[in-house]
Amino acid sequence: MTDVATALQDPLEEVAPPKGQHGAAAWAIWLARRLGLAVLTLWLVSVLTFMATAALGDPVRAILGRDYNSNPGRVAELEALLGTDQSLVSRYFDWLGGLLTGDLGVSLANSLPVGGQISSSVVNSAVLVALSAAVMIPLAFAVAMISTHYRRKRPDTVIQTILLAMAGLPEFVIGVLLIALFATTVSQVLPAVTLVPLGGSPWDEPKSMVLPTVTLVLWVAPYVSRIVRASLLEVIDSDYVELARLKGIPEKVVMRRHALLNAIVPGIQVIALQLAFLAGGVVVVETLFSYPGIGRQLVDSVRNHDVAMVQALSMIIAGVYVVVNLVADLLSILLTPRARTAISS
Amino acid sequence: MNQISRRHLEISRRQLLRYSGVSAAAVAGSGLLAACGGDGDGGGGGGGGGPQRSGGILIHGATGGGSKDTLDPHAPVQAADIARCNNLYEPLLFWNNNYELEPALAESVEPSADAVTWTIKMRGGVTFHNGKTVTADDAWKSIQRVANPKAPLSAGGQLSQIIDFQSSKVVDETTLELVLNTPYAILDSLLAEYTLGIIPGGEFDPSNPVGTGAFAYKSFEAGKTSTFTRYADYWGDAAFVDELQIQDFADDSSKVNALQSGQIHTVDNLPYNLIDTIKGAGGGVLIAEGGQWVPFTMRVDQAPFNDVKVRQAMRLIVDRQQMIDQTLSGYGTLGNDMYAPLDVAYASDLPQREQDIDQAKSLLASAGAEGLQVELFTGDDIGSVAVPAANLFAEQAKAAGVDVKVTKKTPFYDDNYLSYTFAQDFWNTRNYIPQAVVGTFPPDQGGTYNETHWDNQEHRDLVNAAAQETDEAKRAELLHDAQEIEYNEGGLIIWGFRQQVDGYGANVQGLEPSKYLPLGNYKFQHVSVQ
Numbered sequence: 001m002t003d004v005a006t007a008l009q010d011p012l013e014e015v016a017p018p019k020g021q022h023g024a025a026a027w028a029i030w031l032a033r034r035l036g037l038a039v040l041t042l043w044l045v046s047v048l049t050f051m052a053t054a055a056l057g058d059p060v061r062a063i064l065g066r067d068y069n070s071n072p073g074r075v076a077e078l079e080a081l082l083g084t085d086q087s088l089v090s091r092y093f094d095w096l097g098g099l100l101t102g103d104l105g106v107s108l109a110n111s112l113p114v115g116g117q118i119s120s121s122v123v124n125s126a127v128l129v130a131l132s133a134a135v136m137i138p139l140a141f142a143v144a145m146i147s148t149h150y151r152r153k154r155p156d157t158v159i160q161t162i163l164l165a166m167a168g169l170p171e172f173v174i175g176v177l178l179i180a181l182f183a184t185t186v187s188q189v190l191p192a193v194t195l196v197p198l199g200g201s202p203w204d205e206p207k208s209m210v211l212p213t214v215t216l217v218l219w220v221a222p223y224v225s226r227i228v229r230a231s232l233l234e235v236i237d238s239d240y241v242e243l244a245r246l247k248g249i250p251e252k253v254v255m256r257r258h259a260l261l262n263a264i265v266p267g268i269q270v271i272a273l274q275l276a277f278l279a280g281g282v283v284v285v286e287t288l289f290s291y292p293g294i295g296r297q298l299v300d301s302v303r304n305h306d307v308a309m310v311q312a313l314s315m316i317i318a319g320v321y322v323v324v325n326l327v328a329d330l331l332s333i334l335l336t337p338r339a340r341t342a343i344s345s
Numbered sequence: 346m347n348q349i350s351r352r353h354l355e356i357s358r359r360q361l362l363r364y365s366g367v368s369a370a371a372v373a374g375s376g377l378l379a380a381c382g383g384d385g386d387g388g389g390g391g392g393g394g395g396p397q398r399s400g401g402i403l404i405h406g407a408t409g410g411g412s413k414d415t416l417d418p419h420a421p422v423q424a425a426d427i428a429r430c431n432n433l434y435e436p437l438l439f440w441n442n443n444y445e446l447e448p449a450l451a452e453s454v455e456p457s458a459d460a461v462t463w464t465i466k467m468r469g470g471v472t473f474h475n476g477k478t479v480t481a482d483d484a485w486k487s488i489q490r491v492a493n494p495k496a497p498l499s500a501g502g503q504l505s506q507i508i509d510f511q512s513s514k515v516v517d518e519t520t521l522e523l524v525l526n527t528p529y530a531i532l533d534s535l536l537a538e539y540t541l542g543i544i545p546g547g548e549f550d551p552s553n554p555v556g557t558g559a560f561a562y563k564s565f566e567a568g569k570t571s572t573f574t575r576y577a578d579y580w581g582d583a584a585f586v587d588e589l590q591i592q593d594f595a596d597d598s599s600k601v602n603a604l605q606s607g608q609i610h611t612v613d614n615l616p617y618n619l620i621d622t623i624k625g626a627g628g629g630v631l632i633a634e635g636g637q638w639v640p641f642t643m644r645v646d647q648a649p650f651n652d653v654k655v656r657q658a659m660r661l662i663v664d665r666q667q668m669i670d671q672t673l674s675g676y677g678t679l680g681n682d683m684y685a686p687l688d689v690a691y692a693s694d695l696p697q698r699e700q701d702i703d704q705a706k707s708l709l710a711s712a713g714a715e716g717l718q719v720e721l722f723t724g725d726d727i728g729s730v731a732v733p734a735a736n737l738f739a740e741q742a743k744a745a746g747v748d749v750k751v752t753k754k755t756p757f758y759d760d761n762y763l764s765y766t767f768a769q770d771f772w773n774t775r776n777y778i779p780q781a782v783v784g785t786f787p788p789d790q791g792g793t794y795n796e797t798h799w800d801n802q803e804h805r806d807l808v809n810a811a812a813q814e815t816d817e818a819k820r821a822e823l824l825h826d827a828q829e830i831e832y833n834e835g836g837l838i839i840w841g842f843r844q845q846v847d848g849y850g851a852n853v854q855g856l857e858p859s860k861y862l863p864l865g866n867y868k869f870q871h872v873s874v875q
Contacts, residue, residue, distance in 0.1 A: 061759060062756060066794070116358065139506055184605035191606060197570065197572075286595075305447075
């Protein structure tokens with residue numbers, strides 16, 4: 001996992017003081033610039049995705065393996081389907097054109113449209129990520145506040161040690177430990193995998209959502225918690241909080257009104273980053289718990305060399321990254337008076 | 346046998362099981378039924394203690410499935426497909442647990458003296474899941490679909506070449522006469538493949554697949570889950586469980602976790618490193634003798650392996666037991682540089698080759714190949730056994746002064762496949778004749794995967810003669826001679842065969858090991874859950 005502290009960009013730095021523009025117009029320009037950057041990022045991702053899936057090695061050979069030499073008929077069939085006889089550039093633009101018009105192509109594995117096959121997976125993954133976020137965000141903030149409250153005392157030390165240790169664990173280790181504890185070896189109170197009946201959803205049996213969600217929460221909460229604690233401490237040590245205290249405002253109010261609000265912005269940034277991580281990290285967790293989402297589908301498609309499927313899923317995951325970061329930046333600006341005025345003044 | 350008496354027998358058998366609770370009685374019960382031509386598999390005996398109970402849902406977990414999954418009886422791709430097909434459809438003959446042929450939808454399959462004309466008598470009173478009676482016409486149309494010369498399906502490659510489609514005909518409702526272009530004495534073994542299930546009119550309808558198996562189609566979603574219900578009018582032993590579910594898993598550990606937590610009841614292809622986990626959790630492990638192999642392949646037409654002494658030296662370098670212990674965790678049987686160990690004609694009387702470094706050294710010296718250096722090509726796409734086996738071989742070869750450089754290729758199966766001087770490959774269980782044809786004949790005579798470039802007229806004549814010999818004893822004799830030639834001169838180093846290991850939960854009964862397919866050939870009608 002990337003080091004959150006260094007990966008975090010300060011949204012305030014991006015906001016250059018505008019000259020001669022006011023209010024809505026300035027906002028529109030800022031937004032347009034950010035959207036343009038997002039589109040550019042996605043386009044670069046699409047080039048990379050296409051290169052990685054289509055250009056590196058012959059996909060037909062990868063699909064057929066041992067039978068490549070003995071089955072010229074199937075080779076020709078696949079080549080026609082994949083269009084490997086055309087130039088790479090024209091294939092790319094064909095694909096990009098389809099992508100823009102919502103045509104994700106046809107799966108190699110079963111000749112069905114990709115779009116129809118991944119829609120339920122996308123929903124399943126989105127629910128899992130949303131549920132994890134809904135549990136993780138209040139939890140991380142609560143832990144951070146407790147830690148701050150006991151700053152440099154024993155509870156704080158204990159919490160920080162635990163968080164640091166947990167932050168070092170990869171998601172599959174957390175998942176395997178939880179399965180051993182609650183589903184297989186130690187006790188069997190929760191299901192180890194998600195079995196979904198035909199046409200059903202994973203949340204039809206809520207128990208089966210518990211372990212995947214807890215795994216994701218435990219995976220990202222330590223980061224969020226540590227960052228929020230750091231910013232809370234920074235705020236508490238600042239002059240204006242000191243001033244508030246000197247004015248005799250009760251500690252609780254100081255914490256809530258002054259410290260927490262100001263610590264929220266870095267919190268949003270780190271949460272955004274972690275949500276984006278969740279979208280990618282869900283691959284491992286879904287495979288581990290056999291959860292029917294995009295992660296599991298991606299693994300399946302990679303194994304089948306299902307090029308169209310891999311491309312579509314990669315673009316969706318990349319899209320989530322970009323959108324989540326965009327929303328986080330927007331929220332940060334709106335919640336930071338200095339940045340707000342910098343844009344619209 | 347008519348329906349009424351069969352039912353009567355079945356009830357008495359169930360009662361026998363229910364009241365006796367002794368597995369010996371179960372064997373006697375199924376034996377009685379088999380003697381009446383009722384049971385194709387002779388299975389149903391208890392795996393655990395106590396009698397088997399009817400009812401409930403059996404959930405089987407499989408890995409390897411995905412969006413490619415199919416219910417097409419004639420084109421299954423991976424293990425989950427085979428499991429589904431084996432419960433939905435049935436071929437004319439069965440391979441039983443001992444890898445011997447048994448009648449299934451056909452009562453008999455008899456060749457003429459010259460092995461050109463084959464008469465197939467259909468079993469009476471067998472119905473498809475849609476209620477229609479199975480006829481010789483259904484069998485013929487199913488065979489035509491599989492062996493379509495323009496586009497043969499999984500089991501049809503060889504069939505499409507040997508069947509004379511003009512002369513073959515349906516004689517009457519229960520008799521099919523297959524005429525061949527060329528004598529072929531083991532046609533019955535081709536008709537027993539699980540990829541040759543009989544379907545009504547030879548037409549497969551993906552939205553409503555119909556077969557004759559003990560379970561009928563209920564629902565299917567590729568890569569996820571499929572359900573089947575007990576077919577009450579099944580001609581053999583009707584299933585114990587009311588419903589069968591086959592669940593796809595993305596990886597082995599989640600499959601095993603689900604078994605441990607009691608969410609599923611059976612898993613096939615249990616990874617060797619998880620066997621103790623299942624045993625520790627109170628589950629059962631089913632181990633069956635297998636015929637899958639990962640050979641080293643030496644090109645007999647290229648230096649240094651064009652000298653038979655060098656080939657023999659290489660074969661004497663391998664410590665076969667160590668190979669099995671280290672790369673198969675001990676779950677394997679010794680190989681003797683010959684394939685098809687489950688074939689009745691397997692030449693088990695030839696002396697077991699063992700590591701003999703001194704002999705290998707002197708053979709290399711007399712071939713002028715001391716200090717031999719060879720490059721061994723391997724790759725992950727051969728299978729998980731391949732790379733560890735290659736590295737172990739390189740280690741073992743050092744003792745004989747042979748320097749083996751292991752080169753891992755990704756992908757291994759590229760343009761260079763079949764042209765490597767020294768490499769590996771993988772093979773599943775097959776009988777000798779079909780294996781010899783694809784693996785040792787020249788490409789223009791059917792040797793699609795002749796890795797060693799072996800081209801031996803004498804060997805080929807023996808195999809071809811055997812394929813036309815209807816007398817089993819004489820056929821075995823011919824095949825014995827053929828195997829002896831390969832044993833002495835061949836280019837394959839076959840150090841062992843992988844055993845089949847499957848897992849099941851503590852509450853599962855009725856599973857018996859089979860040499861053919863995992864979990865007792867996936868015949869889940871014999872399995873009950875508590």
